[in-house]
Structure formats: C-alpha cells, structure tokens
Amino acid sequence: MKLIIAIVQDDYSTKVIKSLMTKKYRTTKLSSTGGFLKSGNTTLLIGVEDEKVDDVIKAIEEECKGKKVNKGKEEINIGxxxxxxxxxEDFKKI
Incomplete structure (x- = not known):
C-alpha cells in the first residue's frame, strides 16, 4: 500500500479532487502555503494499493497544467x- 502526498496549486485542487472522486479514490484535503511564491496550495493525502499509483498520478497530471507568472522582474513557470x-504498512478506517 502507498500514501500519495500531492501538493497542487489551489487553482487546480477542485478539478483534481473531482477527477479522483470520479475514479473512486478518496482524498484528504489540507491547506498549505508554498515557500517560494508564498501562494496557496492544497496538499492531498491519498491512500491506494500499489497497482493504483500510476492511475492516481495520471489523474493529477491531467488536471494540473503549468502556467507562467511574473515574480519580480522574472517570468517563471509554475503549476x-x-x-x-x-x-x-497499514491503513485503518474507523
């Protein structure tokens, strides 16, 4: 069994969660803040069987597209x- 911790920008979180729920993956959503841009992120905790890891990663990739933003004098890629x-080792739902 694996625990996937996915940190996504807040802009993408609703779509990612919806995509995962459609595929019957349950998530726990935590608010977080990035250290570099100091912007809002969402941290998702997803427990899955080993063979489902690639499917979860694919669902996240499909919803999280990169974009360019201005940071001071620089334009950087984020997303x-x-x-x-x-x-x-184990998972229990009570």
Whole structure:
C-alpha cells in the first residue's frame, strides 16, 4: 500500500479532487502555503494499493497544467504538482 502526498496549486485542487472522486479514490484535503511564491496550495493525502499509483498520478497530471507568472522582474513557470509516494504498512478506517 502507498500514501500519495500531492501538493497542487489551489487553482487546480477542485478539478483534481473531482477527477479522483470520479475514479473512486478518496482524498484528504489540507491547506498549505508554498515557500517560494508564498501562494496557496492544497496538499492531498491519498491512500491506494500499489497497482493504483500510476492511475492516481495520471489523474493529477491531467488536471494540473503549468502556467507562467511574473515574480519580480522574472517570468517563471509554475503549476503541475509535487508528488511524494510513501510506503504505508497499514491503513485503518474507523
């Protein structure tokens, strides 16, 4: 079993969650703030069986598109998602 931690921009969170729910994946949503741009993010916690990891990542990729923003004098690319995949020994729903 795996715990997927996906950090997405707030702009994409509703679409990502809806896509995951459509595919029957449950998520826990946490508000977070990025350190570089100091903008709002959403951190999603998703527990899945090992063979479902690629499907979850694909659903996130489909909804998180990059974009360019001005940061001071620079134009930078932001968007997408940061995804961490952790081994999970056990999961219990009470």
């Amino acid at each position: 997408g998602a940061n995804i961490f995949i952790l081994n999970m």
